[in-house]
Amino acid sequence: MNRAELISLREALVRDGAICLRRALDGNALALAQEAYDWSLKHPSPAANTYQGGEGRFYQDLANPRALDAYKGVLLNTNVASIVAELWDDPHVWFMYEQVFLKEGGANRRTPWHQDSSYLPVEGQRLAVMWISFDPVAREDSLEFVRGSHRGPMYDGSRFDPADDTAPLYGDGSLPRLPNIEAERARWDIVSWGVAPGDVLVFHPGMLHGGAATSAGKRRRTLSLRFFGTDASFALRPGMSERVAAARAKGLQSTDSEANVFAKLPYSLSPGDPFRHPDFLLVPTKRLP
Secondary structure: OOHHHHHHHHHHHHHHOEEEEOOOOOHHHHHHHHHHHHHHHHOOOOOOEEEOOOOOEEEEEEOOOOOHHHHHHHHHOOOHHHHHHHHHOOOOEEEEEEEEEEEEOOOEOOEEEEOHHHHOOEEOOOEEEEEEEOOOEOHHHOEEEEOOHHHOOOOOOEOOEOOEOOOEOOOOOOOOOOOOOHHHHHHOOEEEOOEOEOEEEEEOOOOOEEEOOEOOOOOEEEEEEEEEOOOOEEOOOOOHHHHHHHHHHOOOOOOOHHHHHHOOOOOOOOOOOEOOOOOOOEEOOOOOO
16 A cells, blocks of 8 residues: 555545455454454354344354453554554554454345444544455445445434334434435445455444345355544443443443443543543554655
8 A cells, every 4th residue: 555545545434434445454464363253253242142034144243341362463463453543644543342243054134224333432533443354255245335424414223123124222312213225225325345355344433334135155254343543532322321330230241242342431431521441452553654
């Protein structure tokens, strides 16, 4: 990635909210990422679950309270955080949490359209999700985005109800209900990329996105790494205070994975305060010459 390409990618990420980086990870980085992914499969968190809605298996897990040590190899000994630093033009990159997906064993439902931000009490421009696939994924089977949707509005989160992908997570009226994007695809500026192992998708968590269904006979193993930067600030989401209190009471072993993560934050944080806590790893980064 030369300087001109980097500037173009920075601009695209700000404008569109999602980009594809070809051959971003070498063999060593990919191996360390898969080692961390395999650890997650072998050590499910209390929030791990398998979704229904297809013939195959659709498993996901995220924000395992025990995961950090297992992920230090990919965080400290590869270029993943440095890629984010270059895209932000800022060397300060904190690791927020991991998420793993596994679709295999037959035709499987798509991942419903949603925005990660509606689940997370954090706001800012320097927020990034790095999506890594360990299998070749054709464009029609890949992650899809609504271009520019990170600029708003923010919708109520999907409850991931097999009967209705737009069923609201909160339902208190504070956020508008998700539109039925899949039923009206022609109305939306949808973008996606086919990827090979080593390619990386980077997107802002405010992006409307969803994963295409998996066809019979195909497997999709993907790892998402979430990062935040210097402008990240605390933001309240509906019911988050109660969810965090419940997670603290259970010693961060709640089935509410996001609440486990944010239960680490100080009690005194108010909306707009810097999003910081020692438990979030500040990852050393290197800049392009």
